[in-house]
Amino acid sequence: MVATPAIVNVFSALADETRLDIVTRLAEGDATLSELAEHYDMSIQAVSKHLSVLEDAGVVSRRREAQRRPVRLEAEVFDLMTKWIERYRQNAEARYQRLDQLLAQLDGTDP
Amino acid sequence: MVATPAIVNVFSALADETRLDIVTRLAEGDATLSELAEHYDMSIQAVSKHLSVLEDAGVVSRRREAQRRPVRLEAEVFDLMTKWIERYRQNAEARYQRLDQLLAQLDGTDP
Numbered sequence: 647m648v649a650t651p652a653i654v655n656v657f658s659a660l661a662d663e664t665r666l667d668i669v670t671r672l673a674e675g676d677a678t679l680s681e682l683a684e685h686y687d688m689s690i691q692a693v694s695k696h697l698s699v700l701e702d703a704g705v706v707s708r709r710r711e712a713q714r715r716p717v718r719l720e721a722e723v724f725d726l727m728t729k730w731i732e733r734y735r736q737n738a739e740a741r742y743q744r745l746d747q748l749l750a751q752l753d754g755t756d757p
Numbered sequence: 758m759v760a761t762p763a764i765v766n767v768f769s770a771l772a773d774e775t776r777l778d779i780v781t782r783l784a785e786g787d788a789t790l791s792e793l794a795e796h797y798d799m800s801i802q803a804v805s806k807h808l809s810v811l812e813d814a815g816v817v818s819r820r821r822e823a824q825r826r827p828v829r830l831e832a833e834v835f836d837l838m839t840k841w842i843e844r845y846r847q848n849a850e851a852r853y854q855r856l857d858q859l860l861a862q863l864d865g866t867d868p
Contacts, residue, residue, distance in 0.1 A: 653777070654771070654772060654773065654774055654777055657768045657769075657771040657772040657777075658768075658772035660765070660768040660772075661765060661768040661769035661771075661772045662765065663765055666764070666765055666768075669845065673844070673845045673848040674848065675852065719845065721846065724842050724845055724846050727838070727842050728839065728842055728846075731835045731838050731839055731842075733784070734780065734784045734830065734835055735832065735835050735839075737784040737785065741786065
């Protein structure tokens, strides 16, 4: 279990086309470094570095098995992002509702 | 109306503590550049640059009014992020359900 990562680190880890593509592939199923590296025109070391950034941010984890070390998405990080977004959405909606009420009062249409 | 921004640009714009703090403040209400700049130990030009990054990514917009030019959060960008996250969450949940079924079958507890 990874400690809850800071949301800024999560955004930073996802602010890269290759890392977003890795996340897309892992959403379809766990994969090893070499399996992932097949899809990119870069060295296995470069892909490994991208994985480390995702791992440090808590977006993925690597578990050790007998012969392979598959990488998996960490569902908790998506929960964290959803909570972060919902907080702003709720604030924004509350503000728009107050504005609507104010406009309705100005129009004299408020009962 | 800002065109739908690429999700990677949104994550990139949010991958900074100051810009996240600006988003937090704007969730409470629209604010001008000078109102926002009061809260940061940096030049107004530096804050303006952060706002430009958020604006280019479609996270905020600036509308022109008579005397002031308030910055506001763009709700659409949070919808975009939510959709992006939900896609991965649904994939992940579907996979875990298939795994649970498989484990249940292996245990012989599946009816």
